[in-house]
Amino acid sequence: MAKQIRNIAIVGTGVIGASWAALFLARGFNVTATDPGPNAEANLRRFIDAAWKDLTVIGLSPNASRDHLRFTLDMKEALSDADFVQENGPERQDFKIKLYADMDDVTPQDSIIASSSSGLTMSVMQSACKYPERCVIGHPFNPPHVVPLVEVVAGEKTSPHTVEEAISFYASIGKKPIHVRKEVVGHVANRLQAALYREIVYLIEQGVLDVADSDTAVCWGPGLRWGVMGPNLLFHLGGGQGGMQHFLGQFTGPLAAWWKDLGKITEFSPEVKQTLLEGVLKEAGNRSIEELERERDSMLLELLATRTKDEKAAQEAIASAAR
């Protein structure tokens, strides 16, 4: 049986923790946040106020309120009544092992402790816990209050039940959790970003493309499609009436030929860093960071609205067909 989740604790209120806090408030939960840093509470409240605009556009759940935020410097107080913990501490191994042992001591035994860590594995972090089976990675894609993806990864001692519960909890609040079935460096989304960016950096380094054209190549080309559907399903459609079967018969040859020719770089040379920097500044032109952020976020919110509306329509069509 799933534990009913009402109270969520946020441990660490940097950019990621603050964004999670905003999201959980917008989904109607009681949130208790803790962070020992200077001005942590003021920074957290400022972040949430700024994020609330976007969350209002995305849609607030019944009972959503910024008044349901409590802040405390006492971690024990934050965790002792938590039904779910989202941890966002610094990415240092020794620190995290100690932090997990401490959190484990004061969090109710049947509550999940989820980590936003991208750089460490849960097998390592949970190693000094008494109840390691309820510790799991729940790695968001930044910023968590906007981008739906969450990567759920078990450590060696995590129970399958915890993985299921974490996935079903995240899904219940509108996130899109995936189950990463093995602990790999960078989880998944960061690896996918790295794979794409490696070829971009390689082509820029080879003088095939300038920086702005490489951005155009993505965001006015295949990126438009990746904004609406995943690569496998797109290839299923790329196969025409024959679908994926036809695609796999016809197009794996060219794909494998391109794989053989892809760049193999494993470092950023000082020269390419300079080229990337100059190229990006030229591409940005006189648009400030704030202006570009507004551009990105307003388009992202409209895209999310489109995607959500379409998903709902598809679900309703399925439900109505089943009637």
Next chain:
Amino acid sequence: MAKQIRNIAIVGTGVIGASWAALFLARGFNVTATDPGPNAEANLRRFIDAAWKDLTVIGLSPNASRDHLRFTLDMKEALSDADFVQENGPERQDFKIKLYADMDDVTPQDSIIASSSSGLTMSVMQSACKYPERCVIGHPFNPPHVVPLVEVVAGEKTSPHTVEEAISFYASIGKKPIHVRKEVVGHVANRLQAALYREIVYLIEQGVLDVADSDTAVCWGPGLRWGVMGPNLLFHLGGGQGGMQHFLGQFTGPLAAWWKDLGKITEFSPEVKQTLLEGVLKEAGNRSIEELERERDSMLLELLATRTKDEKAAQEAIASAAR
């Protein structure tokens, strides 16, 4: 001086050629199409009628009309008054060299001949032309009447003037042309797709992910962002107030570490093909190819409308600041 373009010839009216024809008609040009295949004209007109709905949503130019389409089996007749030729013939080297020599003979000397080829280089195709300087790759991302990207690539004998003219022509009709400065296998967008998909196939093969989760990882994660902005500019924003400079200082270390760990596969194993096929069919569920296409295209058109509106707003802001 740029040649005024009024009459466009389409050589080869398969899926790509037909989509180009529809786009050029929607942008108000006279289009003459030629293709020796059986039922080519009927198939072309059927394709254009279907595409016209999407083009109407995207927006028709003044003078746009399907009545401005002419079809002929006589290539000479199609090309003799063409101001611009878009070629979409079969991807066989000997065939294309001969085709380019033939087109070159009958197309006005000051008209550009652009090729949609993805598999051959212009250096090869133009090798038997008298006027090879006006031959250039103009490779679309499918379908050209919807997705804006065009990759412009010169052959050894292509003049810089032709590259400039092709880029400015494509840009003038709302496409997003990029200049690919060296002839590389697969041009650029196909390589970027291949780089991303290689890591996906690798992770699926390793049992890290199932197929549906790998699609979620893209289209509800980084893909959402790639639908609105290119990776370099996104990393500029990922650097916070310090922008790209900060990003390059802080995040190239982790990126390079992921690069070293990425999958190195260069073939699709029979086992992974089977996994991909079963996974896609499961993900598609009871949604038919047609339903999925409608899903993809309706979201794509909404995303394009958002992007175009936002681009216009940004341009107006710049213009108004300059006043």
